[in-house]
Amino acid sequence: MRTPIIAGNWKMNKTIEEAIDLVKEIKSGLKKDVETVVCVPFTTLSQVKKEIEGTELKIGAQNMHWEESGAFTGEISPLMLKEIGVDYVIIGHSERRQYFGETDEIVNKKTKAALKHNINPIVCVGETLAQREKNIHKELVESQILKALDHIDDEEVIKIVIAYEPIWAIGTGKTATSEEANDMISFIRNILRDKYSQDISEKVRIQYGGSVKSSNIAEIMSQSDIDGALVGGASLKSDEFIKLIRF
Numbered sequence: 001m002r003t004p005i006i007a008g009n010w011k012m013n014k015t016i017e018e019a020i021d022l023v024k025e026i027k028s029g030l031k032k033d034v035e036t037v038v039c040v041p042f043t044t045l046s047q048v049k050k051e052i053e054g055t056e057l058k059i060g061a062q063n064m065h066w067e068e069s070g071a072f073t074g075e076i077s078p079l080m081l082k083e084i085g086v087d088y089v090i091i092g093h094s095e096r097r098q099y100f101g102e103t104d105e106i107v108n109k110k111t112k113a114a115l116k117h118n119i120n121p122i123v124c125v126g127e128t129l130a131q132r133e134k135n136i137h138k139e140l141v142e143s144q145i146l147k148a149l150d151h152i153d154d155e156e157v158i159k160i161v162i163a164y165e166p167i168w169a170i171g172t173g174k175t176a177t178s179e180e181a182n183d184m185i186s187f188i189r190n191i192l193r194d195k196y197s198q199d200i201s202e203k204v205r206i207q208y209g210g211s212v213k214s215s216n217i218a219e220i221m222s223q224s225d226i227d228g229a230l231v232g233g234a235s236l237k238s239d240e241f242i243k244l245i246r247f
């Protein structure tokens, strides 16, 4: 039985003060049996971590370099995140791939580095609208998954959360239908079964992301293979996010 996991990705939003206000409200609305994560900006990690101490709310970063230290101006290492006590890190979000040139190889290096330091990676995959229209979306997602998981073994892969986020549904208000989302997520589970085993494929949690809100979460979560959501815009307001985690 996979525990549902709902993660808010705040992206480049919230000052420290705003972050603390938001997380104070979120921690009062947690639901038992739903793992809830807030993936907050680097600048707010320490204070948010202190604010959630003693609660079930988990904390994630939105990116990370794969090296532990060195001449990488502007980057944050896994050791630095571990020092703060971060539970999760988003790897390969489509915005990182699109605006910051992250390749599948980089996603693989970051995923392996996160696992090495006991930070659970949330690995994002997903196609553009053009790729879906050309009907190459499954091929593309399969290649993203296999490259991201290169040299990752059975014990490690079960710590990974995969987020399927069709790029055309991110921040657009256009959600994939729950059937479309479930179809791709079942496809991803089959890739895991073929690469690892049936048992492993049933243990890995796979989220859907893209315009998830309180009004569509129940429908999304009712699908057989969807274990949670990676939520952008709707995670920035406490009342909406709390409604959403209480799907």
Ligand SMILES: O=C[C@H](O)COP(=O)(O)O
Binding pocket: 009, 093, 165, 169, 170, 171, 172, 173, 209, 210, 211, 212, 230, 231, 232, 233, 234
């Ligand atoms: O990481 C979250 C996704 O990019 C979804 O963003 P959204 O919920 O604003 O569409």
